[in-house]
Amino acid sequence: MGASCIIRHFEFYSPLTDQDKKLLDSLEKAPRCVVKNESVWQEGASTDHFYTVRKGWMYAYRNMEDGTRQVLDIFVPGDIVGLREFAFRKRISGLTALTDAEICPFPKKRMLDVFSQSLLLCHIFFMIASRDQSILLERLVNLGRRSAKAKLAHFLVEISRRLEKTNVDIGNHYRIPLSQGLLADALGLSAVHVNRTFQELKEEGLVNPRHGGIELLDLEGLKAVAGFDPSYLEEDVHGLLAEARARHIAT
Amino acid sequence: MGASCIIRHFEFYSPLTDQDKKLLDSLEKAPRCVVKNESVWQEGASTDHFYTVRKGWMYAYRNMEDGTRQVLDIFVPGDIVGLREFAFRKRISGLTALTDAEICPFPKKRMLDVFSQSLLLCHIFFMIASRDQSILLERLVNLGRRSAKAKLAHFLVEISRRLEKTNVDIGNHYRIPLSQGLLADALGLSAVHVNRTFQELKEEGLVNPRHGGIELLDLEGLKAVAGFDPSYLEEDVHGLLAEARARHIAT
DNA sequence: CGCCGCGTTGAAGAAAATCAAAGCACGTGG
DNA sequence: CCACGTGCTTTGATTTTCTTCAACGCGGCG
Numbered sequence: 001m002g003a004s005c006i007i008r009h010f011e012f013y014s015p016l017t018d019q020d021k022k023l024l025d026s027l028e029k030a031p032r033c034v035v036k037n038e039s040v041w042q043e044g045a046s047t048d049h050f051y052t053v054r055k056g057w058m059y060a061y062r063n064m065e066d067g068t069r070q071v072l073d074i075f076v077p078g079d080i081v082g083l084r085e086f087a088f089r090k091r092i093s094g095l096t097a098l099t100d101a102e103i104c105p106f107p108k109k110r111m112l113d114v115f116s117q118s119l120l121l122c123h124i125f126f127m128i129a130s131r132d133q134s135i136l137l138e139r140l141v142n143l144g145r146r147s148a149k150a151k152l153a154h155f156l157v158e159i160s161r162r163l164e165k166t167n168v169d170i171g172n173h174y175r176i177p178l179s180q181g182l183l184a185d186a187l188g189l190s191a192v193h194v195n196r197t198f199q200e201l202k203e204e205g206l207v208n209p210r211h212g213g214i215e216l217l218d219l220e221g222l223k224a225v226a227g228f229d230p231s232y233l234e235e236d237v238h239g240l241l242a243e244a245r246a247r248h249i250a251t
Numbered sequence: 252m253g254a255s256c257i258i259r260h261f262e263f264y265s266p267l268t269d270q271d272k273k274l275l276d277s278l279e280k281a282p283r284c285v286v287k288n289e290s291v292w293q294e295g296a297s298t299d300h301f302y303t304v305r306k307g308w309m310y311a312y313r314n315m316e317d318g319t320r321q322v323l324d325i326f327v328p329g330d331i332v333g334l335r336e337f338a339f340r341k342r343i344s345g346l347t348a349l350t351d352a353e354i355c356p357f358p359k360k361r362m363l364d365v366f367s368q369s370l371l372l373c374h375i376f377f378m379i380a381s382r383d384q385s386i387l388l389e390r391l392v393n394l395g396r397r398s399a400k401a402k403l404a405h406f407l408v409e410i411s412r413r414l415e416k417t418n419v420d421i422g423n424h425y426r427i428p429l430s431q432g433l434l435a436d437a438l439g440l441s442a443v444h445v446n447r448t449f450q451e452l453k454e455e456g457l458v459n460p461r462h463g464g465i466e467l468l469d470l471e472g473l474k475a476v477a478g479f480d481p482s483y484l485e486e487d488v489h490g491l492l493a494e495a496r497a498r499h500i501a502t
Numbered sequence: 503c504g505c506c507g508c509g510t511t512g513a514a515g516a517a518a519a520t521c522a523a524a525g526c527a528c529g530t531g532g
Numbered sequence: 533c534c535a536c537g538t539g540c541t542t543t544g545a546t547t548t549t550c551t552t553c554a555a556c557g558c559g560g561c562g
Contacts, residue, residue: 062392065478070395072388084388087381089487092388112495115366115373116502122366122373129380130338136387137323137335137343141313143394144321144439148550179508188395190551195510211508211559227316236340244363251367399518430540441519446542462527462540 004028005052005104009078009166013124014241017249020118027106027114028052034103040095047091049105050082056101057177060093061185071186073135074098074159074178078166083129086111099177120248123241131235138232143188146226148197151187154226156207160216161233174216180209201225255279256303256355260329260417264375264488265496271369278357278365279303285354291346298342300356301333307352308428311344312436322437324386325349325410325429329417334380337362350428371499374492382486389483394439397477399448402438405477407458411467412484425467431460452476 007024058075072093115122142154184191201207206222208215258275309326323344366373393405435442452458457473459466
């Protein structure tokens, strides 16, 4: 059996000591399987666990009083879910499975062990939180100041980029299991308009929407339409991190 | 002279030991004054410092290729600015002063000292990052799924809530120094439309827009218009935090 | 087969953007 | 103290973008 889900994620940032790995491993409890459309938690639920996504896709959402909803984030394998709610007792968004999936819970309480026992892991957790924020920021820009076409293109490119990062092995990250209705709720548009926007992108040969999914045909073209600037995804995996590693090993 | 800016902020979460205070104090360098409209950093600048806002208001923004911009966040006294970019070498948003202001830089490098020397402070930093994210999430909802009127009302209520938290002493947090143009860029609207929306709110007696600022007349009314649910601002200042404190003191 | 979820289409309407011009408050310099 | 410029607000007319509503198609699945 391979490295646990979270170890693989962390090793993207830095090599880990055996001790670190042991610590992380002890966090991760038995994986839990969820089926498509199964709800993992709802708004208001308790926040005693985080999850790492081992397989499949998930999404976080918020239901509005008027019956609409806002999809807040999409999670792909390797992502950590729930860190957002670290400071809160109750979840501020729901989480449900977009496809059949496998997720690994780990208890929030144990974060204290991590913080106290490994400077390096603590630092990496902080980097992950920072990255999450920067993704949200970009999503803000997307919702606030881009046309429907650019919104859609940008969102698709981002997802594809995020897949590349953790799924290097999977050659085809060009198949995206998002329905048009879900994209609408993620982008603050109506499903009808998403559909029409897709038709434009399709005519330009950029995407190929199929039943319940999208195929990305021309990433570069999409980037151009979106005005995509990847810098918000490009973390500094050297710099401070190296010093944290050095210091951590020294103790 | 009173406690440093950041100590006051942290004591909102938990009482600190003298050692913690000393550590925090050592982080905070000499305050820097900036005048209205002065730029503190631009997109792409280096991320070697965070800042705490001691006086005045600041805003973070992103300029788009087409000449528009998105205002990403507003900062009020007590806020910490720049944590977002912890994982990055370069800033992904600009920061400029909305009013004359006083900010206290502290070096990002020293975060390692904090993490290694104080479990409690580390934990609080994490809570702050979590809170920042939850504010961004709510802003996403605001941009994605609310009408112009609700957007505006919600944003104003949020600001007022955030002011209450750190500025308990200031009785009148009902005077907000935001121009309509800036609000437009924050809410993804045009300045013209913001103006018209203000007129509606004004007729209902909820706000009183004056030159270069807004007076909030009826917070409850605004909350109703916004469908404001404050839970995204209500952190759990007990729970894990208490355990962190206990453990921290034990060592 | 028939249902159900999702995608597609058309027509009509609402929300917000854009353009352009004018007004108003404030500071600055004469 | 007044004239002037500048930045922000206000207003009206027009246009664009996106939504809403309603209907239909289509594929998968029990």
